[in-house]
Amino acid sequence: MPYPGRRGGRIGHIQFPRSEELALGERRQRVRNMRYQCTTDHQERSHRDGSPDICTTMRHLLHLFVAHLEPLDTAEAVVQALKPNLRPNEFCEQLHSIYNETKxxxxxxxxxxxxxxxxxxxxxxxxxxxxxxxxxxxxxxxxxxxxxxxxxxxxxxxxxxxxxxxxxxxxxxxxxxxxxxxxxxxxxxxxxxxxxxxxxxxxxxxFAHTLDLAIKEAMKGESAHVLLKKCRKVVRFFQSGTEAEKKLRELQSQLRFSQKELVQPIDDGWLCSLIMLERLDDQYQAMPIVLTQRSKKDMCLNEQELKEVKNMVLALQTFRDATSMMKSKGFETISIVIPLLKKLMGNLGKQKGMLSSGLLAQCKKHFGNPNKHKLSLTAALDPRFKNMILSDGDVNSLNETLIKEQQANARSRQMSSSVLNFEESLTMYLNHDSIPEGGDPLAWWRMTGSKIFKDLSKIAVRKLGVVSTAIPLERAFEKxxxxxxxxxxxxxxxxxxxxxxxxxxxxx
Missing domain, CATH: 3.30.420 (Nucleotidyltransferase; domain 5)
Structure with missing residues (x-):
């Protein structure tokens, strides 16, 4: 807020004139007086209107506790401490009022x-x-x-x-x-x-649940399951034994090895397992010495097991990298599924190791061939990925698919609709420039595509408006x-x- 000095200033609706004569203390006092006047006027107006004042402490605290999912009795106790004269049910009434207003x-x-x-x-x-x-x-x-x-x-x-x-x-x-x-x-x-x-x-x-299911089934394979169990046992040994962990840190310091906290998965989530394996693989060099000194030589990983741990880390990192194509929060359009699967399955096919082959097999089982998936049409209508999905020879088959879907949609909603031919629009769309991977396909279709491709844009917006997960992405891949x-x-x-x-x- 500009200070009301030589160049003038404004508080609320009041304009301060240019005044060199006013002393600094007088100007500050005038500011305080006007702030008080504006605040009082606003509160009086709010009281007359009967509308809740959004600046009240109660409303601010309600918003804070709702955002953090705190129980209402906890929030009410805090408000009661700040406002001892709170009448019974006033806090709950405020919550109901805001709920009804928002609804x-x-x-x-x-x-x-x-x-x-x-x-x-x-x-x-x-x-x-x-x-x-x-x-x-x-x-x-x-x-x-x-x-x-x-x-x-x-x-x-x-x-x-x-x-x-x-x-x-x-x-x-x-x-x-x-x-x-x-x-x-x-x-x-x-x-x-x-x-x-x-x-x-x-x-x-x-999509997130199906992907999690595929990973869990692959990790339950006998060889992968046994190795993961052994790795958890090693991590648990160092986490539960203070002397063993102390000795490990001393040895790592002497040998100038990296020191990071070991992680024990609290559930069967694949991201937790990946972090555990990454930390174990990064710090394992010093572990056999401590294990041998503590008569735990049977817990040491042999050369083949160490190699397989590295392969498992690489396989799960492939999943993490692929899912990073999606937003970090909120909901992502379902058009991301096919490009993500192509990247994921393509990279898994190049890798070695029992988990990589198991993961690829489970992806094929749950998703089929991404090149012939029913979501290929949706991915093709995403201007970020169309060149990855479409080619000149696909226009005719895609046009037929769109016409069939248009007819089926009209029948299911008992509407009479003329059948449109999208072939010309599809050809123009294919030749049009793509947008960056970080771009917004829905905004592009609303603002640009609707002007150029007309009826095709209506179908594109409808399909791209379908979300890929049942819950927000911040909860989809992590527990x-x-x-x-x-x-x-x-x-x-x-x-x-x-x-x-x-x-x-x-x-x-």
């Missing part, structure tokens, strides 16, 4: 969307009670991808695919978006495709125990409100 604004925002994708997370609350967290995703008129949590609710019946679909239809109906939804993304929910048979929704499995534990600590009566506001407050 109303979200409903208005959803009213302007034409097509939507629904994602659902099935999770256990405290005593293994099944809960659903439902979110919707759409592309706004400017090409921005929007994601909003709609509701968190207990499964009304057994969490079978049929019951979950019925509950999702009911939730979508309450929000007035049932007819706008065209795709459902789920994780760990078998038979969902059959359960959606009587709807116009298309089911897509969560976010902090988020899960905090979510389970929330009281049932506040669970839906707090998770809703955690996603939507000030985001609409």
């Amino acid at each position: 109303t604004r979200l409903k208005q925002a959803l009213g302007s969307a034409h097509e939507m994708v629904l994602t659902v997370e099935l999770w256990s609350y405290r005593t293994e009670e099944p809960y659903l967290t439902v979110a919707c995703h759409f592309v706004d008129r400017l090409g921005y991808h929007k994601s909003h949590t709609l509701e968190t609710t207990r499964c009304v019946d057994d969490p079978t695919a049929v019951n979950i679909v019925q509950q999702l239809l009911s939730i979508a109906d309450v929000w007035g978006i049932k007819e706008k939804i065209h795709t459902l993304i789920t994780a760990q929910m078998p038979n969902m495709k059959e359960a959606l048979a009587n709807t116009s929704w298309t089911h897509m499995p969560c 976010d125990e902090m988020f899960r534990n905090r979510r389970k600590c929330l009281a049932r009566e506040n669970l839906d409100m707090i998770l809703f506001l955690n996603s939507n407050w000030l985001e609409i």
Whole structure:
């Protein structure tokens, strides 16, 4: 804020004149007086209007506790300490007020969307009670991808695919978006495709969950499983034995080897296992000496096992590098799947080792041939990857696929639609410049592609608006125990409100 001195200044709606005569102390006092006046006026206006003052301590603290998923009674205790005259239920009323206000604004925002994708997370609350967290995703008129949590609710019946679909239809109906939804993304929910048979929704499995499943199955292979178990045993020995770890650090210092904290995986997540193997491989040179001194020679890795550890590190690093193509937070368009799989499977095919071959086999089992995958069309409509997917000879087959999908979509929604031929637009699109890998394909189609390729852009936006995971990417590939534990600590009566506001407050 400019200081009201020689050149003048402004606080609120008040303009200070140029004044060389005013002493510095007088000018500062005048600033303080005007700030107080503006603040008082604002509070009086807020009181008259009956609207909550966003600058109040209570509202700020509510936002803070919602963002960190803190229980409401903890937040209320803090507010009570700051505001001893807090009347009963005032804090809870404020939360309800903000929830209803945000929900109303979200409903208005959803009213302007034409097509939507629904994602659902099935999770256990405290005593293994099944809960659903439902979110919707759409592309706004400017090409921005929007994601909003709609509701968190207990499964009304057994969490079978049929019951979950019925509950999702009911939730979508309450929000007035049932007819706008065209795709459902789920994780760990078998038979969902059959359960959606009587709807116009298309089911897509969560890419992150399927990828995790492929890695876990490969790591359960007998040879890989035995070696991983032995590596965990070595790490546990040094972590649990103070003298052994002290001796290891002394030896590493003498030999000028690197010193990093050893990591013991707390679950079967592949990223945790990768970090453990990387640290073990990097520091193993000094370990056999300590193991031998402690009569633990049987725990030493032989030459072949050390070689295989390096191969396992390389294989899992390939997965980490491939998934780094995706955003670090939020949701990524499903068009990333095919380019990622091509990079991943291509690199695994060049590697040696039992885990690399097992991972490649599992990827083929779960995803098939990426060159003939059903998501190839979506990847082809992404201007970042079109040259990787399309060639001149693909235009005719792609045009036929688009026409068939257009007809099927019209039938499923009981609409009469003229069949468009996209061949000319596809040829122009193929010859058009690609955008950088870090670019936004949805914004490109909304702002550029819609002007050049017209009807093709509508299909592209619809397909690229489908997200690749059922949960945000910051929780998709890593076990976010902090988020899960905090979510389970929330009281049932506040669970839906707090998770809703955690996603939507000030985001609409």
